[in-house]
Amino acid sequence: MLLHEYIERISRLLDSEARLIGSDYNLQPIQLNALNFLNRANRYSNTLQGVTAYLGLTKGTVSQTLATLEAKGFIKKIPDKNDGRVVHLNVTRAGQKLLSKAMPSATVQSAWEGLEDKEQKQLIESLKQLLTTMQKINGMNGFGVCGTCRYNQKIGEKKFFCELTQENLSQKDTELLCREHQLAC
Amino acid sequence: MLLHEYIERISRLLDSEARLIGSDYNLQPIQLNALNFLNRANRYSNTLQGVTAYLGLTKGTVSQTLATLEAKGFIKKIPDKNDGRVVHLNVTRAGQKLLSKAMPSATVQSAWEGLEDKEQKQLIESLKQLLTTMQKINGMNGFGVCGTCRYNQKIGEKKFFCELTQENLSQKDTELLCREHQLAC
């Protein structure tokens, strides 16, 4: 099937590129991937379990990856104030600096800019639908932003409320990826 | 960027799935990937160097992967008749049987079928363009089929000629992936 061939090939390119970019900073592709996720994850998701669900790996594996990232100074572990078991993973300034240089890759960026406005919209729309369906079938978490989440309620000017966690959310909160995301539809 | 996020996520899903499917046959994701490529590669590309270029890895690494595939009976090494250095990698019947069960993954297949005809076409078209541009920027080989290759000449009913290799090609030949592929445009 053609679709599979294309996606496979694009994935391969991205992986190659991640390996190349990562080598500049002495980071493995998976580490770069985890770091990039953490930089986009909200406070319910920037934990070991969040990364584990996102990457689809076991927690033991992810624990090692995160240990490396911490040792290299790209993330910092912050214990949760309410739950003694939970440790939040904050991307340090060094980590953010690295990401701003490395992500998204220059190749994707350029290829994206090579598309016309209409094609960009089409592509995003098609990919979104494909991804949504795949996640539904696969049973993997959705990891969307609050804007498309059924738990999200607007309660004022730039103020939101999550019905799942029963907490208020700022505008900025709602722009981050959440592991509890449930598509509203 | 949204595009990067989507592709990253789809790649991650595919990798997870490849790991799952592969475990049924005691194959690693990369091995499944290589096997799938070899099954689609033409006679100029079904070699170690072909796989190396396709996967974007070093030849030492790929050599090990292929050794494993051979040991498990999914590929067979056939020395080239004209060039003593070259070894062709043929997918065995067992390998083909495995692939027909495992590829493309059920998830991709289902997600694909969930799209309408028009959306399918759009998606393929957008992905093709994205991939083409990415490959151009990245400098990676194109790995297309002869139909879109500048070296390909039609010389009769279901008969073709490759200007690069100076060889005749059958209809079936022209449906396989080639590492020397150069987009005609």
Add this chain to the structure above:
DNA sequence: AATATTAGTATCGAATCGAAACTAAATTAA
């Protein structure tokens, strides 16, 4: 108060991966 669940760590062995050094065949240059 006892049990179960959840978050995270530590250790092990199998596998990927790049780097580097190697063999052998083919091509190019002298």
Add this chain to the structure above:
DNA sequence: TTAATTTAGTTTCGATTCGATACTAATATT
């Protein structure tokens, strides 16, 4: 025709990923 170079492929090494398993500690449940 011989010597140097390039190309196809293998082997070995050490760092890293990965899953499996067993573990600690905190929270939830009964």
